[in-house]
Amino acid sequence: MGTALNLVLILLLLATALLAVNARDLLAAVIIFSVYSLIMALMWQRLQAPDLALTEAAVGAGVTTVLFVITIFKTRRREEE
Amino acid sequence: MKKVVALLFIVALAVLLLYVVANMPPMGDPENPTATHVISRYLERAEEETHTENVVTGVILNYRGYDTMGEVTVIFCALAGVLAVLGRERRGVIHAFVDRSEVPSSVIVKTMVRFVVPFIILFSVYTILHGETSPGGGFQGGAIIGGSMIIFTTIFGLYESSRRIPLKVRASLEGAAVMGFFLVGALGLLGGGNFLTYAWPRVARSLQPSLVVWLTVLVEVGVGLGGAMVLISILFAMIREEEEIAPAP
Amino acid sequence: MAARDIVAAVFCCIGTFFFIIGTTGLIRMPDLFTRLHPSTKCDTLGACSVILGMAVHNGWSWDLLKLVFIMCFLLLSSATCGHAIGRSALRRNIPYWKKKEETEDGHGA
Numbered sequence: 001m002g003t004a005l006n007l008v009l010i011l012l013l014l015a016t017a018l019l020a021v022n023a024r025d026l027l028a029a030v031i032i033f034s035v036y037s038l039i040m041a042l043m044w045q046r047l048q049a050p051d052l053a054l055t056e057a058a059v060g061a062g063v064t065t066v067l068f069v070i071t072i073f074k075t076r077r078r079e080e081e
Numbered sequence: 082m083k084k085v086v087a088l089l090f091i092v093a094l095a096v097l098l099l100y101v102v103a104n105m106p107p108m109g110d111p112e113n114p115t116a117t118h119v120i121s122r123y124l125e126r127a128e129e130e131t132h133t134e135n136v137v138t139g140v141i142l143n144y145r146g147y148d149t150m151g152e153v154t155v156i157f158c159a160l161a162g163v164l165a166v167l168g169r170e171r172r173g174v175i176h177a178f179v180d181r182s183e184v185p186s187s188v189i190v191k192t193m194v195r196f197v198v199p200f201i202i203l204f205s206v207y208t209i210l211h212g213e214t215s216p217g218g219g220f221q222g223g224a225i226i227g228g229s230m231i232i233f234t235t236i237f238g239l240y241e242s243s244r245r246i247p248l249k250v251r252a253s254l255e256g257a258a259v260m261g262f263f264l265v266g267a268l269g270l271l272g273g274g275n276f277l278t279y280a281w282p283r284v285a286r287s288l289q290p291s292l293v294v295w296l297t298v299l300v301e302v303g304v305g306l307g308g309a310m311v312l313i314s315i316l317f318a319m320i321r322e323e324e325e326i327a328p329a330p
Numbered sequence: 331m332a333a334r335d336i337v338a339a340v341f342c343c344i345g346t347f348f349f350i351i352g353t354t355g356l357i358r359m360p361d362l363f364t365r366l367h368p369s370t371k372c373d374t375l376g377a378c379s380v381i382l383g384m385a386v387h388n389g390w391s392w393d394l395l396k397l398v399f400i401m402c403f404l405l406l407s408s409a410t411c412g413h414a415i416g417r418s419a420l421r422r423n424i425p426y427w428k429k430k431e432e433t434e435d436g437h438g439a
Contacts, residue, residue: 049137050216051135051137051138051216051217051218051221053216054208054216054217054221055220055221055224058221058224058225058227058228059224062224062228062231063224063227063228063231063312066231066235066316067315067316067319070316070319070320071319074319184417184418184421184422186414187413187414187417189410189413189414190410190413190414193406193407193410196406197403197406197407200403
């Protein structure tokens with residue numbers, strides 16, 4: 001049971017990482033990256049590191065996402081071809 | 082050519098990493114190199130030596146005090162870097178209220194944010210103050226305060242939030258993390274012990290446990306407030322626009 | 331297996347069912363407004379049913395209070411988010427989805 005959950009989380013982590021790198025729309029990339037951070041927080045919790053899970057959820061999924069979004073709206077949204 | 086080089090590099094890296102992973106000691110094995118040196122001391126004696134029930138906090142704030150001070154300094158340097166590029170708002174200048182969004186926030190959203198933000202700040206205070214007995218601590222609580230102020234700023238604008246946390250408060254609290262950490266750590270050195278050990282031979286032995294707990298809480302509060310102010314200052318520096326500056330009243 | 335476990339499992343199954351339905355709707359629906367409808371069901375019905383299941387499984391304890399608080403804040407924040415997204419999309423004139431024969435420019439899904 002636990003192994004299956006770990007496997008699913010790792011596969012999701014890989015999928016979100018690849019999608020975030022490959023996304024042409026930078027806003028979509030940032031949103032996918034925040035999902036990556038949330039899954040990472042779940043992984044830390046599974047590895048019995050709740051302190052790190054709290055940090056990852058607050059900083060990775062919350063603060064950095066907003067800072068990235070602000071940066072995108074100040075510059076441009078699409079990656080140049 | 083570029084792609085071939087990249088592919089070769091990735092394959093070489095993957096082979097190397099897989100080789101390392103295959104040779105890693107099994108997880109949770111008591112014979113691991115990580116489990117044979119200092120871990121046993123941390124787990125067995127952390128509570129009597131650092132008086133923190135949460136061993137992680139004990140390790141971060143006591144055994145590895147120098148490392149944590151380096152991390153706190155890194156956060157401060159991040160703020161210094163952002164401000165060096167984007168610049169700080171001038172002292173005594175109030176930002177005019179400019180709503181650039183096409184859709185102004187509705188009453189429902191404003192009311193909800195006004196209702197929820199105090200609870201978020203309450204939770205972050207709990208996270209900071211309860212850091213030595215439960216998961217959490219200064220960094221986490223500071224990040225949560227920063228997140229709550231980000232919510233507030235996105236809904237109410239820079240004018241309202243920079244009025245609530247003016248530059249004077251932020252500028253004086255940003256160094257609180259580094260300074261508080263260093264001063265409390267130096268207290269241990271002055272007392273004849275190691276950095277951050279809080280050994281204080283001259284204070285009565287019976288007083289010491291509560292003193293140690295209070296100093297730990299002090300460090301946590303300093304790190305939390307400093308981290309929160311650093312995050313808020315970075316946010317303000319990023320969303321600030323020069324034309325938003327109002328003439329001084 | 332106690333009766334409490336069965337009730338908890340039923341609640342969790344209801345929650346998971348609504349999560350699956352909501353995610354399917356989010357993928358299958360054609361435009362923003364119709365997508366908003368299933369995705370808000372995930373938070374309200376899905377997550378709250380799972381939390382109810384956990385509360386029943388846990389019984390009377392201090393954790394129950396935490397679960398109730400989580401549920402309250404989840405309901406408040408998800409309803410507000412749905413309102414903000416829908417209102418913003420409406421004011422920005424994001425086009426509605428129409429059936430294919432009704433669209434003039436052929437942009438129907």
